[in-house]
Amino acid sequence: xxxxxxxxxxxxxxxxxxxxxxxxxxxxxxxxxxxxxxxxxxxxxxxxxxxxxxxxxxxxxxxxxxxxxxxxxxxxxxxxxxxxxxxxxxxxxxxxxxxxxxxxxxxxxxxxxxxxxxxxxxxxxxxxxxxxxxxxxxxxxxxxxxxxxxxxxxxxxxxxxxxxxxxxxxxxxxxxxxxxxxxxxxxxxxxxxxxxxxxxxxxxxxxxxxxxxxxxxxxxxxxxxxxxxxxxxxxxxxxxxxxxxxxxxxx
Amino acid sequence: xxxxxxxxxxxxxxxxxxxxxxxxxxxxxxxxxxxxxxxxxxxxxxxxxxxxxxxxxxxxxxxxxxxxxxxxxxxxxxxxxxxxxxxxxxxxxxxxxxxxxxxxxxxxxxxxxxxxxxxxxxxxxxxxxxxxxxxxxxxxxxxxxxxxxxxxxxxxxxxxxxxxxxxxxxxxxxxxxxxxxxxxxxxxxxxxxxxxxxxxxxxxxxxxxxxxxxxxxxxxxxxxxxxxxxxxxxxxxxxxxxxxxxxxxxxxxxxxxxxxx
Numbered sequence: 001x002x003x004x005x006x007x008x009x010x011x012x013x014x015x016x017x018x019x020x021x022x023x024x025x026x027x028x029x030x031x032x033x034x035x036x037x038x039x040x041x042x043x044x045x046x047x048x049x050x051x052x053x054x055x056x057x058x059x060x061x062x063x064x065x066x067x068x069x070x071x072x073x074x075x076x077x078x079x080x081x082x083x084x085x086x087x088x089x090x091x092x093x094x095x096x097x098x099x100x101x102x103x104x105x106x107x108x109x110x111x112x113x114x115x116x117x118x119x120x121x122x123x124x125x126x127x128x129x130x131x132x133x134x135x136x137x138x139x140x141x142x143x144x145x146x147x148x149x150x151x152x153x154x155x156x157x158x159x160x161x162x163x164x165x166x167x168x169x170x171x172x173x174x175x176x177x178x179x180x181x182x183x184x185x186x187x188x189x190x191x192x193x194x195x196x197x198x199x200x201x202x203x204x205x206x207x208x209x210x211x212x213x214x215x216x217x218x219x220x221x222x223x224x225x226x227x228x229x230x231x232x233x234x235x236x237x238x239x240x241x242x243x244x245x246x247x248x249x250x251x
Numbered sequence: 252x253x254x255x256x257x258x259x260x261x262x263x264x265x266x267x268x269x270x271x272x273x274x275x276x277x278x279x280x281x282x283x284x285x286x287x288x289x290x291x292x293x294x295x296x297x298x299x300x301x302x303x304x305x306x307x308x309x310x311x312x313x314x315x316x317x318x319x320x321x322x323x324x325x326x327x328x329x330x331x332x333x334x335x336x337x338x339x340x341x342x343x344x345x346x347x348x349x350x351x352x353x354x355x356x357x358x359x360x361x362x363x364x365x366x367x368x369x370x371x372x373x374x375x376x377x378x379x380x381x382x383x384x385x386x387x388x389x390x391x392x393x394x395x396x397x398x399x400x401x402x403x404x405x406x407x408x409x410x411x412x413x414x415x416x417x418x419x420x421x422x423x424x425x426x427x428x429x430x431x432x433x434x435x436x437x438x439x440x441x442x443x444x445x446x447x448x449x450x451x452x453x454x455x456x457x458x459x460x461x462x463x464x465x466x467x468x469x470x471x472x473x474x475x476x477x478x479x480x481x482x483x484x485x486x487x488x489x490x491x492x493x494x495x496x497x498x499x500x501x502x503x504x505x506x507x508x509x510x511x512x
Binding site for chain 2: 015
């Protein structure tokens, strides 16, 4: 069996400022007209700074840090969604990520059709999707709505269906942004069991979380991110302490 | 172009094929005539236009109408593929933010959808020609279907290049509408090529890829002739150039698109 791993070497990641700088005729004219304009420079955001890290087969890594510390960026970089500005990223294994579940339905198509499309988005084959479609329908448990267009769904139903599809198949490397809870209490319980199974089946887990309870339950290694830098990498308890010290909440 | 990229497009084939089919279904959902509209729409427009043009240019309506029809359906394909295509990354934002597929699959999806509409629409042209000019039918017709892959291979890379730009500069769509209008005006799409040549504007015909592409349909169907080698060479050259431009823009932009969405 081949070993799965994640190897990051001196990774830097910038969000380019052009993306959110205002580009309009107004700002263009303001720039050329004489007179003083209050200048608000928008700089590139240095979201991840010099990240060097190795994760080996079997590790359960927790990612903690304040809001905006770079946890989600880190996960999306590992998933290959965000390009790195410098450094090298090597990921071996099939990556399965659960970030924003409610994204990406075709509103005009029915629930059943969307099960197929979402499965294909994740790189699965139509043949495989046909074999699991009934399981997904049963798990989502939204009754006759499964044959209605997605745009008739309530928000809760959309999340349930999205969750049922996205958690149907696991991968070698599982990236989780918070342990996702969805729907009513009854569904929550099913969802938790499903996630736990996914985590058990994965070879490598990286979990970004604010919940120290699930961190202690699930992870055997924790990384503290602070303003895009790794401040601590090691056992869970000292990591929680370090996090408390950095944010000034710990005693 | 790098092989892994092309491989990625192939790997995702089920995804973009199904999306294209879904787009086609969505297009005609809850309409009585459904897909028949892709035949009726150009036919109706052609009748209207050729009635007017035939009067102005004093030509027979039966002969001139297929000329307009052939120009219209192919041109509509380009308008739809390029204008929708320029926004196709923006449209695919939820997918792009969840899974890393080669971005060109999202313009391929649009190209494919519009290609299927073009194939449907071309049935009306074939029907018309068979009734009005049956004498044109012959062996040369076998090359006419080549217009489908050729048109797609030109439109896809151009749409992809536009989509990279469109993700960053949202002004592109209105600007593109203007450019397409201008292109239409200087191309022998509704107006006969001879009209340009007689006016000393032969350049607009001979160096116009749209003219050469249209000749692949028009020579056999409307005149019963084989298209010339130059017609095919011009299409081939355009395809190579379009892919080169898309690759040059994509090389720099492919990774960064996600930041602009």
